[in-house]
Amino acid sequence: FDDRIFILLSNQGDPAFRVKLKERMREIVRTVVMTSEKGNVTEHKEAEEYVLTYIIGTLTSMVTYWYETGKKIPIEKLLEYIITLISEGALGFFDKTYEEAASDLLSIARKETTK
Secondary structure, three states: HHHHHHHHHHHHHOOHHHHHHHHHHHHHHHHHHHOOOOOOOOOOOOHEEEEEEEHHHHHHHHHHHHHHHHOOHHHHHHHHHHHHHHHHHHHHHEEEEEHHHHHHHHHHHHHHHHH
């Protein structure tokens, strides 16, 4: 990645560049993630923009973090993380089920409300 991209994405960068980049990313993600040979695979049309926003925010944040922390891992590893998160979600990344996460969250919430 060229350092200029990260300068443009930074707080000192060009806001118009960030908007254009996110629009382009939205097109790519919609094509790669949300369609198949059968057509659009989004079951809930109203959720589509939220899912796109989530994915694009995650991609942007992860790439920015990777750059700001000195590119400590190879770009291939970063892309592996991104693909895993998109395909399996954060719970799948850590081999945790929804039920386990929900139980843990309820347990934490109960402890917090009894303080």
